[in-house]
Amino acid sequence: MSANRPAAVVVLAAGEGTRMKSATPKVLHEICGRSLVGHVVAASRELDPAELVVVVGHAREQVAAHLSGIDADVRTAVQYEQNGTGHAVRMALEELGGNVTGTVVVVCGDTPLLTGETLAQLARTHGEDGNAVTVLTAEVPDSTGYGRIIRGDDGAVTGIVEHKDATDGQRAIREINSGVFAFDGALLADALGKVRTDNSQGEEYLTDVLGILREAGHRVGAAVGGDHRQILGINNRVQLAEARALLNARLLERAMLAGVTVVDPASTFVDVTVTFGQDALIHPGTQLLGTTHVAEGAEVGPNTRLRDTSVGAGARVDNTVADSAAVGPEATVGPFAYLRPGTSLGAKAKAGTYVEMKNATIGEGTKVPHLSYVGDATIGEYTNIGAASVFVNYDGENKHHTTVGSHCKTGSDNMFVAPVTIGDGAYTAAGSVITKDVPAGALAVARGQQRNIEGWVARKRPGSAAATAAQSAAPEDAGRR
Numbered sequence: 307m308s309a310n311r312p313a314a315v316v317v318l319a320a321g322e323g324t325r326m327k328s329a330t331p332k333v334l335h336e337i338c339g340r341s342l343v344g345h346v347v348a349a350s351r352e353l354d355p356a357e358l359v360v361v362v363g364h365a366r367e368q369v370a371a372h373l374s375g376i377d378a379d380v381r382t383a384v385q386y387e388q389n390g391t392g393h394a395v396r397m398a399l400e401e402l403g404g405n406v407t408g409t410v411v412v413v414c415g416d417t418p419l420l421t422g423e424t425l426a427q428l429a430r431t432h433g434e435d436g437n438a439v440t441v442l443t444a445e446v447p448d449s450t451g452y453g454r455i456i457r458g459d460d461g462a463v464t465g466i467v468e469h470k471d472a473t474d475g476q477r478a479i480r481e482i483n484s485g486v487f488a489f490d491g492a493l494l495a496d497a498l499g500k501v502r503t504d505n506s507q508g509e510e511y512l513t514d515v516l517g518i519l520r521e522a523g524h525r526v527g528a529a530v531g532g533d534h535r536q537i538l539g540i541n542n543r544v545q546l547a548e549a550r551a552l553l554n555a556r557l558l559e560r561a562m563l564a565g566v567t568v569v570d571p572a573s574t575f576v577d578v579t580v581t582f583g584q585d586a587l588i589h590p591g592t593q594l595l596g597t598t599h600v601a602e603g604a605e606v607g608p609n610t611r612l613r614d615t616s617v618g619a620g621a622r623v624d625n626t627v628a629d630s631a632a633v634g635p636e637a638t639v640g641p642f643a644y645l646r647p648g649t650s651l652g653a654k655a656k657a658g659t660y661v662e663m664k665n666a667t668i669g670e671g672t673k674v675p676h677l678s679y680v681g682d683a684t685i686g687e688y689t690n691i692g693a694a695s696v697f698v699n700y701d702g703e704n705k706h707h708t709t710v711g712s713h714c715k716t717g718s719d720n721m722f723v724a725p726v727t728i729g730d731g732a733y734t735a736a737g738s739v740i741t742k743d744v745p746a747g748a749l750a751v752a753r754g755q756q757r758n759i760e761g762w763v764a765r766k767r768p769g770s771a772a773a774t775a776a777q778s779a780a781p782e783d784a785g786r787r
Contacts, residue, residue: 409488442487453483463516605623693718
């Protein structure tokens with residue numbers, strides 16, 4: 307184990323979070339594609355700890371199930387009664403066998419802006435200074451609600467006073483406790499057994515461990531964080547939105563510094579798992595979610611939402627909603643298109659205006675330009691699907707597949723009633739309802755013969771505007787006949 311690699315990271319996530327006013331546990335609220343606790347777990351993993359333990363309490367089954375879904379190696383410890391942060395850490399140590407040799411880092415599960423880099427700085431400072439405990443601190447503009455860092459005349463940390471227990475003088479202190487610590491594991495376990503509950507909350511405060519260790523002659527230190535916003539905790543929906551804005555700005559800044567053009571960061575939103583190629587261009591009003599990837603030179607937006615969607619190099623996606631789709635290189639989508647799960651557009655393919663696709667594979671150079679629905683279908687290369695076409699895939703009980711070959715030309719207002727196959731190079735006439743397979747190179751015409759009933763308007767709609775117009779046009783028409 308490296309000198310700065312923690313023996314364990316303990317994440318405190320047992321609280322209810324009543325100020326969120328939500329049926330969802332606080333730590334499971336999401337920003338930028340991850341739960342609050344998911345962000346903390348991801349940052350903690352950057353330390354490569356030997357063990358990672360999350361203390362759960364409120365809605366513990368739900369939180370534990372979420373954790374197992376995002377990190378199979380996370381261990382959970384249950385705090386059945388929320389008796390304070392010190393008690394929570396004791397539950398975590400019990401899960402690890404009661405005593406841990408090496409550094410134990412403790413973090414809060416509602417601090418999604420905390421980075422692995424800052425945690426690494428804390429662990430490094432702790433090891434290099436030989437501290438029994440090192441607290442991550444920060445100076446904040448408004449310290450209301452936070453525990454204040456108390457320092458001696460020599461600048462050493464002598465204790466932490468919770469806001470509710472602080473004097474007026476102590477409340478004026480702007481250096482606050484982040485709730486993030488690095489401890490010597492053996493000393494931590496011993497000190498936790500000495501923590502008392504004679505405070506305003508009647509709880510075991512983890513912060514009391516600092517005073518206990520200092521009185522025992524051990525070194526207590528601090529690592530001052532460079533950006534106080536990283537330690538912001540989330541207690542209500544307002545703070546949730548503030549944290550989302552800060553994290554989103556951080557993600558966009560990282561993308562722009564890597565060569566991505568974001569026209570309007572204020573109206574562009576991305577998840578932490580979104581990736582970009584160089585020279586990608588993102589227009590205003592765009593949301594990129596999940597595992598979406600925008601490749602080199604691709605252009606997305608405006609007013610577009612992509613989730614778990616790949617956009618190929620040089621592709622253009624405009625005013626589009628897409629979920630679990632793949633857009634090939636130099637393909638074009640939109641405006642006003644909807645790509646549902648399972649859609650795959652080949653290189654230089656097109657899904658145009660008011661086109662919806664689902665579970666459809668579209669070949670290279672194929673175009674579906676206007677007002678169409680393509681569901682459960684495979685279309686070959688360089689085929690053109692006429693406007694207002696519908697792939698009729700559902701019979702009320704089951705979905706069926708349609709196959710259209712390469713280099714086909716299908717007419718406007720076609721209904722393809724699945725299961726049906728259109729062979730390579732075939733044509734279909736406008737207005738056709740295709741219910742039978744069309745051989746390669748054939749023309750399919752599936753519509754009734756037109757019949758004109760002359761004089762119908764005059765007989766059935768006498769005196770109407772249509773009848774008057776028809777009567778006025780009659781001499782001219784008669785002359786042409």
